[in-house]
Amino acid sequence: MKWWQIRRRDTELERELRSDLDMEEEEQRERGVPEEEARYAAVRAFGNHTLIREQTHEAWGWAVWERMWQDARYALRQMAGSKRFSAVCILTLALGIGAEVTIYSVIHAVLIDPYPYRGAMRMVHIHLYDKDPAPYDLALDSTQFTQFAKSPVLDGAIAEDVYTMALTGSELPQQLQVGRLSPNAFDYFGLPAFLGREFGRSDGEHVAVVSYHFWKSHFTGRPDAIGRSLQLDGQQFEVIGVLPQRFAWTGSDVYVPLPDSRDPRRPANVYARTRAGFTDAQAEQSLTPLLNTFARETPANFPQQFKVHLVHINEVAIGRFRGFLVVLFVSVTALLALACVNVAILLLARGEVRKAGIAMRKALGASTARILHGLLAEAALLSFIAGGLGILFAFAGIRLVHLLIQPLPTVFPPESSIALNVPVLLFSVGVASSTGLLCGVWPALRLARVDLRQAVQGSARNVAGQWSARNIHMALLAIQVALTILLLAGCGATARKLQQLLNANLGYRPQNLASVNLVLTEGAHNTWADRTQFYEQIRAAIARDPKVISAAIGHLPPLILDSTPVSAPGSNLNSGNVIAQQVSPEYFSTLGIRMLQGRLWSSGETAHAVRLAIINDSMRRRYWPHTDAIGQTLVLNHGVANGNVWRLVAPGDDQHFQIIGVVADTPNRGLDETAYPAVYIPYSMMPFDGFDVAIRTRSNPAGLLHAIQLDVHRIEAGQAVGDLVTANDLLNGDILGRERFAARLFTAFALLGLGFAICGLYSVQSYLVAQRKRELGVRIALGARRKHIIGTVTRFSMIAASIGSGMGIAASIALSRIFAHWTSGNVRDPWVLLAVVGVLLGAAVVASVAPALAATSIDPVHALRAE
Amino acid sequence: MTKTAQQRTNLLQGTLDMLILRTLLYGAAHGHQIGKHIQRTTNDFLQMQHGSLYPALHRLEKRGWIHSKWETAPDRNREFKYYRLTEKGRKQLTVEESHWKQMADAVARVMWPAAEES
Numbered sequence: 005m006k007w008w009q010i011r012r013r014d015t016e017l018e019r020e021l022r023s024d025l026d027m028e029e030e031e032q033r034e035r036g037v038p039e040e041e042a043r044y045a046a047v048r049a050f051g052n053h054t055l056i057r058e059q060t061h062e063a064w065g066w067a068v069w070e071r072m073w074q075d076a077r078y079a080l081r082q083m084a085g086s087k088r089f090s091a092v093c094i095l096t097l098a099l100g101i102g103a104e105v106t107i108y109s110v111i112h113a114v115l116i117d118p119y120p121y122r123g124a125m126r127m128v129h130i131h132l133y134d135k136d137p138a139p140y141d142l143a144l145d146s147t148q149f150t151q152f153a154k155s156p157v158l159d160g161a162i163a164e165d166v167y168t169m170a171l172t173g174s175e176l177p178q179q180l181q182v183g184r185l186s187p188n189a190f191d192y193f194g195l196p197a198f199l200g201r202e203f204g205r206s207d208g209e210h211v212a213v214v215s216y217h218f219w220k221s222h223f224t225g226r227p228d229a230i231g232r233s234l235q236l237d238g239q240q241f242e243v244i245g246v247l248p249q250r251f252a253w254t255g256s257d258v259y260v261p262l263p264d265s266r267d268p269r270r271p272a273n274v275y276a277r278t279r280a281g282f283t284d285a286q287a288e289q290s291l292t293p294l295l296n297t298f299a300r301e302t303p304a305n306f307p308q309q310f311k312v313h314l315v316h317i318n319e320v321a322i323g324r325f326r327g328f329l330v331v332l333f334v335s336v337t338a339l340l341a342l343a344c345v346n347v348a349i350l351l352l353a354r355g356e357v358r359k360a361g362i363a364m365r366k367a368l369g370a371s372t373a374r375i376l377h378g379l380l381a382e383a384a385l386l387s388f389i390a391g392g393l394g395i396l397f398a399f400a401g402i403r404l405v406h407l408l409i410q411p412l413p414t415v416f417p418p419e420s421s422i423a424l425n426v427p428v429l430l431f432s433v434g435v436a437s438s439t440g441l442l443c444g445v446w447p448a449l450r451l452a453r454v455d456l457r458q459a460v461q462g463s464a465r466n467v468a469g470q471w472s473a474r475n476i477h478m479a480l481l482a483i484q485v486a487l488t489i490l491l492l493a494g495c496g497a498t499a500r501k502l503q504q505l506l507n508a509n510l511g512y513r514p515q516n517l518a519s520v521n522l523v524l525t526e527g528a529h530n531t532w533a534d535r536t537q538f539y540e541q542i543r544a545a546i547a548r549d550p551k552v553i554s555a556a557i558g559h560l561p562p563l564i565l566d567s568t569p570v571s572a573p574g575s576n577l578n579s580g581n582v583i584a585q586q587v588s589p590e591y592f593s594t595l596g597i598r599m600l601q602g603r604l605w606s607s608g609e610t611a612h613a614v615r616l617a618i619i620n621d622s623m624r625r626r627y628w629p630h631t632d633a634i635g636q637t638l639v640l641n642h643g644v645a646n647g648n649v650w651r652l653v654a655p656g657d658d659q660h661f662q663i664i665g666v667v668a669d670t671p672n673r674g675l676d677e678t679a680y681p682a683v684y685i686p687y688s689m690m691p692f693d694g695f696d697v698a699i700r701t702r703s704n705p706a707g708l709l710h711a712i713q714l715d716v717h718r719i720e721a722g723q724a725v726g727d728l729v730t731a732n733d734l735l736n737g738d739i740l741g742r743e744r745f746a747a748r749l750f751t752a753f754a755l756l757g758l759g760f761a762i763c764g765l766y767s768v769q770s771y772l773v774a775q776r777k778r779e780l781g782v783r784i785a786l787g788a789r790r791k792h793i794i795g796t797v798t799r800f801s802m803i804a805a806s807i808g809s810g811m812g813i814a815a816s817i818a819l820s821r822i823f824a825h826w827t828s829g830n831v832r833d834p835w836v837l838l839a840v841v842g843v844l845l846g847a848a849v850v851a852s853v854a855p856a857l858a859a860t861s862i863d864p865v866h867a868l869r870a871e
Numbered sequence: 872m873t874k875t876a877q878q879r880t881n882l883l884q885g886t887l888d889m890l891i892l893r894t895l896l897y898g899a900a901h902g903h904q905i906g907k908h909i910q911r912t913t914n915d916f917l918q919m920q921h922g923s924l925y926p927a928l929h930r931l932e933k934r935g936w937i938h939s940k941w942e943t944a945p946d947r948n949r950e951f952k953y954y955r956l957t958e959k960g961r962k963q964l965t966v967e968e969s970h971w972k973q974m975a976d977a978v979a980r981v982m983w984p985a986a987e988e989s
Contacts (some may be wrong), residue, residue: 020952024903058927063926063933077891460879 010066010245017060020858025050052369052782071374075381082382089354090386093347096763097390098757100343105432107336107749109402109422113330117427118318120250122194123159126278128314130291134307135311135569138626143271143305146264148298149186152274155294157287161276162189165262166254168523169692171222172726173235176713177724179523180218182236183256184263184272186505195252195679200230200245203629208306209261209461212241216249218257234258237525238722243657252418275317284314288351321417328746335494337752340435342487344443345763348479351383351447353771359454364456376452383444384437386521391436398432399424407744415742427655448462456553459478474800477768481804482811488761489840494823495754496836498747501676505743511679512561513596515730518548518705519560520712521726523694530720532652538720543588545715546697551708553700556594557687558587560731562671572638575627582623583680584674585688590674592618594700600624600633602665605686613654613688617661624666636663638683650693661685675740705730723799761844762851765801769855773797773862780859781867790860797859798852805848809841887927888936889967890917892960895937901944902928922927928954936960 032258047053047701061067083090122129144152145162170177181480190202190213200218203211212234214222234241241260262272275738278287292312299306304366322329328536349624361373402422409415416422489697522542529535539557547555559565571579589605591597601624605616617638640659661683669679686697701708709728716723736744780793816837894900894908905926909917931937937954946952956964 016952017925017929019904021970023949023951026900026949029903059923059931060925063929065933 006305010061010064010070010225014057014061014065017057021050021053021056025053052433053209055369057156057277058389061822062092062095070429071377071382075378077753078378078781079382079385083385089350092387092763093350093682093765094390095347096343096350096760097443098386098393098397098437100340100760101391101394101432101436102300103336103753103756104340104435105398105424106405107329107333107393107402107430107434108431109398109424109428110405110416112425112428112431113335113420113422114322114416115326115329118321118417118448120195120254120419121190121253123277123280124158124317126280127276127317128276128287129317129320130276131313132295132307132310133313139313140307140310142274142295144274144298144384145268145271145302145305146266148301149272151272152291152294153188153276155217155291157279157282157290159277160188160192161274162186162192163262163272163274164254164394165272166256167526168521169236169258169522170525170722170727171234171236172238172724173720176717177722179521179724179726180236181255181256183254183259184261185259186262186272189259193251195248195251197218197245198225203249203261207261208245209263210239210241211244211261212257213245213247214243215247215251215257219246222257228756233534236260237792243417250419250421256419268305271302271305272821274770282836285702288312288314305307318417320407324744325415328742331494331618332746332749335491335750335753338487339757340439341442342491342757342760345480345487346437346760346767347386347439347443348447349477349484349764350767352476352480355447355451356771357840358451360565362451363454372452376448379451380444383440383448386444388438390431390439394436395424395432397428398428408748415745433611437548441609444457455495461731462673478800478807479806481768481801482630482808484761484764485805485808485844486812486815488757489751489809489817489844490819491754491757492835492840492843493812493816495747495841497752497823497833498743500752500833500836502740502743502747505675505740508671508675510561510735511597511668512731514703514735517560517595517707517731518696518708518728519698519731520694520709520728521694521696523726525722526693530652532654532688532691532763534693535652536613536751539687539691540588540611541719542716543590543697543718546699546712547590549715551701551703551711553702554590555697555699556588556590558585558591558698560595560734562673562675562734565672569641570638570681570683571641572636575636575638576629580626580681582640583682583713584673585682585684586691587684588687588691591684591698595670595697596700597670598668600668601665604665610686612690613656613686615658615661616664616686618665618667619663620667620669620672620679620682620684620686622669622679623683624682631661631712633666638663640685642682652691654689662729673736676743756846758843762847765805765851766854768804768854769797769801770858772800773855773859777862777867779864781840781864782862784862785864793860794856797856800849801852807844808843812844813837830859886971887923888970890965891924891927891931892956892964892967894938895956896964897952898930899942899955900951901953903951905954931960936963936967 029042032042032045033039041257058067060768061070080403117125118124122564130142133139146163149161149163152158155161167182167184168181169182171180187203187205187207190197190204196202197213198216200213202213214229214234219225219229219392223232229243229246232243234243247259265272278284282290289798295306295310295312300312319326340430365375366372368712404423456584524535529538543555543557546552546790563582567581568584569579570584587606589610592599592604600621602620603617605614608732609616619627619633619638627633627638638661640661662710667684669682671677671679672682673680699705699708699712705728709725712728713725716725776796780796783796784793890909891905894905895911900908902924905928928937930941932954936957937956937960938957939952941950942953943949
């Protein structure tokens with residue numbers, strides 16, 4: 005028997021039963037039963053007609069599917085019958101599912117599958133630690149690298165040297181980031197080219213592979229880019245391929261082969277992939293003797309006495325933000341739980357109304373299992389629709405996340421792509437079905453147990469609502485309120501943190517402040533005198549621009565800089581670490597950093613690299629808290645004597661500096677940390693092959709770049725100028741950007757949660773009013789005051805809200821350690837908690853207004869007649 | 872439904888198929904007739920529950936032991952759904968009958984061992 009024949013078979017069965025029933029009726033009549041009685045007697049003798057039909061269907065073998073179909077249709081009818089109720093349930097669940105799936109897509113993109121590379125989760129940076137908290141990245145020459153890559157604990161290694169080069173050949177040179185990769189690199193990444201091919205060992209040195217975004221911006225995405233040539237620092241490279249969009253290793257524009265360099269003065273950074281089956285600790289242990297041997301060969305490239313530490317690439321990219329994402333995921337799961345609780349409350353409340361109907365069905369012969377199936381089908385249908393809608397919401401949510409992170413390219417690894425892909429969809433299906441189970445099963449079980457007697461008596465007893473039902477509602481409401489408090493506390497904490505960062509005392513004025521970066525063509529200006537003079541020449545040229553107030557050599561805060569060991573004989577501390585910055589004398593006035601004590605260098609002193617230092621206030625407080633810092637001596641140990649290819653050193657081998665001034669603190673360890681002790685020395689002390697020029701402008705600095713490029717071009721035609729970055733961009737970037745992202749998401753969740761809680765409180769109270777209409781009517785008729793009526797209606801949810809608030813606060817305090825460990829916010833801040841409880845109780849009052857009004861406006865006559 | 876009736880039905884479950892097949896050995900019959908026949912022959916001991924008769928009929932038809940046809944009743948001007956034994960059903964009846972005999976013998980030996988010996 006096929007399923008499409010069921011309908012025909014059913015009509016036939018109906019006909020068969022009817023004819024037999026007619027026979028029975030005839031026989032009853034023949035037996036002498038009166039005419040009008042015969043039919044009933046026949047029906048009684050025959051039994052439950054519908055049940056027989058259902059049992060016969062069972063014999064056809066499709067009954068299970070038929071039942072499902074019936075249940076689904078019944079559920080649809082139920083849903084259509086109470087549109088507002090269904091809409092609220094579906095919307096609540098869909099919002100919860102949408103939020104959950106959105107955050108999961110971020111988690112999946114950033115933590116689970118961030119990189120398109122082969123074995124990406126085993127790819128590591130190799131950090132070398134000495135006493136200094138900032139690690140060294142391992143760098144090796146080519147002979148060492150070849151030996152290193154053969155290590156049995158490694159599944160491949162690459163050498164890379166990231167360079168800033170000038171794209172020459174057009175009118176104005178353009179600054180590019182070029183990754184020089186060892187020829188085995190693309191084999192190592194295992195990611196095929198998007199267009200053309202990648203380079204390998206057999207290619208010469210003058211081929212180039214370009215990144216997807218550079219192909220789009222420079223070649224406007226034209227396929228004939230392959231075979232064209234690029235002139236980098238005056239050398240020709242042939243473009244042989246375009247990389248896929250997700251290839252963003254070190255974020256370079258162009259990748260070229262790394263020349264084989266045996267020169268120990270030109271090491272390249274080394275990255276590796278550990279072999280599957282080895283733990284990091286095993287690999288570290290196995291690599292240490294090898295690296296110790298290398299350190300003896302080329303001591304200049306290694307710190308003294310180091311420990312090897314492998315750091316996974318995602319750890320480097322995400323770091324502490326991982327914890328935040330986990331907290332976020334937990335919070336959004338709490339939000340979804342909230343939604344489920346809400347729907348469970350709604351279903352329970354509605355269940356009370358439907359009790360009589362269910363009891364009637366049971367009395368007519370429906371089995372408990374059958375009723376349960378029907379109720380579960382309703383929940384399943386609800387979650388199915390909500391899941392579909394939730395995926396649509398997630399789609400919108402993901403677009404929103406993209407909008408939020410668009411101005412912050414550094415928040416997540418550039419390789420990660422946040423999208424609604426197959427794993428995320430599978431996850432959402434799982435989430436939707438478990439929410440259906442979670443919120444549907446319990447109300448269904450409760451409801452399927454009713455019997456007729458109970459239901460009928462219940463309606464007579466509807467005086468104060470059933471005690472057990474009230475307890476359950478109370479518990480669910482309290483849980484809901486507690487979860488909302490947790491979400492609100494998280495939101496408050498992140499918002500407060502953001503507020504603190506925004507109001508942080510910066511120590512400089514970020515408005516109308518910008519900087520550009522310049523990197524010399526390799527090998528140019530290779531003597532100390534030439535280089536310092538060239539730098540000053542460019543600075544002066546930029547400062548002469550009419551739109552510029554002043555220009556200085558030096559980095560803009562809040563850039564995080566490496567620290568250097570220092571000793572200060574005769575000070576409070578003797579030795580420690582400081583951040584040493586090389587700047588020109590105009591730096592302080594250009595940024596607006598206050599001079600607290602002493603004086604600046606004169607331009608003559610800078611030009612001759614006189615060993616005079618300026619310190620920040622934090623250093624003065626720590627090293628010379630009671631004595632005058634001016635005139636004291638400090639010794640910097642950052643190997644000034646060891647110049648190398650990139651770093652030239654002022655004549656005279658002396659690291660003793662005399663302090664001539666003290667300036668205010670500026671953030672030098674990121675915005676959320678207090679200023680670290682810092683020493684400013686003349687930029688001429690140790691000029692690198694690149695430098696930043698900080699520029700104070702009269703108006704908005706955007707648009708100044710072209711003028712600067714022309715200025716620089718006039719001094720040296722081949723010198724490129726990097727992008728102009730404003731101080732506000734820097735501030736809004738990394739740290740503030742992440743905090744803002746966190747605060748916005750948390751706020752969105754907390755508002756949604758609050759909405760759910762209001763909805764829950766409102767629906768329970770409205771249900772109570774509806775259920776107790778008669779009792780309230782009697783009370784009003786007997787002269788109860790409005791105040792008492794309102795009290796009766798709202799007391800219940802007020803108790804629930806208070807209990808829930810208590811639980812929520814206790815939970816926030818209990819969880820604050822974990823929260824603080826993972827994010828920077830503080831969830832036990834009493835002001836935040838106070839505000840949160842205030843908001844919640846306010847919301848509870850708002851949710852009570854309508855039900856209370858409904859209760860007081862009950863017309864006793866109507867209410868009593870209704871029964 | 873009384874307690875005893877329920878017990879009787881349960882007892883019937885396994886053997887109902889056989890009884891139906893045996894009833895149809897006399898010739899074609901419709902559902903009502905089959906039910907009435909079993910009830911009458913057992914002196915109303917086995918009261919047919921329609922809830923099990925029709926599913927059983929449809930089950931037997933699905934297995935191909937009986938087949939059905941709408942026919943006009945000889946004494947009435949009305950159509951009924953008549954069930955007939957198929958060749959396969961006839962064979963099945965012998966199988967079921969021998970099973971039942973073996974079963975009844977076995978049960979009897981356990982229940983009245985003395986009667987067997989004497």
